[in-house]
Amino acid sequence: MWNRQPSEQELIDPGNTGLGHRQVQRWNLPDGWVISTRPAHLALVSEADFIAVQGMRAAAEGTRSERCYLLAGLLRCGICGRRLESCWANNRAAYRCRHGHSSASRPDPDRPKNLYIRQDRILPHLPALYVLLAGPDLADWPTSALPLGVADIIGRLRADRITLVYDPETRALRADTREEVKVILDPAR
Template structure:
């Protein structure tokens, strides 16, 4: 502000101020609230200013932002004053616009170098020191004081560091979740048990840091997230996620990028070389859980001949075996029994096995007749033999409950109606 006033002294007066506090300089002007308001004011023919004074070029322009906006300033007849020139940028003087562009590139360089230094420092602090670098603690842990900050300057200012410690109320719940998974129980079953027992969920345990959930019940995603978090082994871990910068509109690059969070592969994680806090699960058990799949239990006398061959025509998922007095198959479209069904939810798909089997021999004849030159008098294959052929040829069947149709999806991409 003082720099802008000094620049305007003797030439005019400041009639309005536009400052974006807490906004990254990497964001284009059109997406910064105050900068966007300035652009709108520039377009007003009755505006009460004829120049824009930039207090800090490095904070105002990033990369090639000025090059993209220079035609807009010229179109509205608004001068741009920068402290490096002591006045307005004159496009007729060679090198002045290029100077501001260079300042934007230096601004980008400053951010890039700072990002590299911070990432390198955080990597060393995590890997070699196992230090907690901020953020909310995982469910089952709490933050406790770990002494003065190792940086002497910060320590003299009273800054202290924190570490993770087991929460006496929620820590045993995390251990129980891992124990149940090691016993072969499904995530849905664990979720139901937590809700039935009235166990406090992570969002309910810390509502101030979790204001977004509309429900405070346990859900499948919450349990899966706990089971996949390696920090429960006692090691400090960072870089599990990264921020990618995707173009908002590839056809209009002036809109800039949006930040998108994506998961990194485990090989890219930064893990402390030694334990940093008390573990809630051993490393061996944690690795075992990552490869554990709930066992499928079939009641005696119940067989499902078409298991794995049927897919849902609505959502594309593989239909699950379901017994209702007889073998049948259903699809709940990704929903589980961990939560009650909502009124607007798509109805489950359901088809009986005895409605499908009689049509399979004719299907196999249609699929093999042109290759095997079957004799018209030859007996059609038995349903069980037809099923074996479909499995061997990786042919699945698509059931559409809306239309009530069943089709075969061949490896060649052909769709053949059944029945």
């Protein structure tokens, strides 16, 4: 099969042709694809083996537990300010910051230690953080209208574009808002 995603040259900025071109690939519609009626070369794997392996993969993926990162995109590092990345640690959802380190470069010896925080350490504290964020207005709300479920609170944080900053030294989780709103995570855990 050919011509599914051909390469083209495109101006980087049509308003400034001096910037040059870049190579882009776009999908063609299926009627533009070129499909060979017979194989162009010998197959490395028989079609029966290929289908059998695909079935094995599909079965394995169906049994794998789904990883759920409820706080993805909401957490920032209290040391460097970067957004925490989601990771899976000891069969649990967690978040980490490697403070800009990548495996392609040598780590700076002055760089702080990696930050790790498990999701299950944060979730129990979200209702308290929400009550602090709502402040005195919370008393005016009917009790049935309070979104104190974790999913509701996370939805409100996302809707209000509030990020949470975790400081590993003080074990504090604070809302990135004008007023200082924070909770201390249980140090015993």
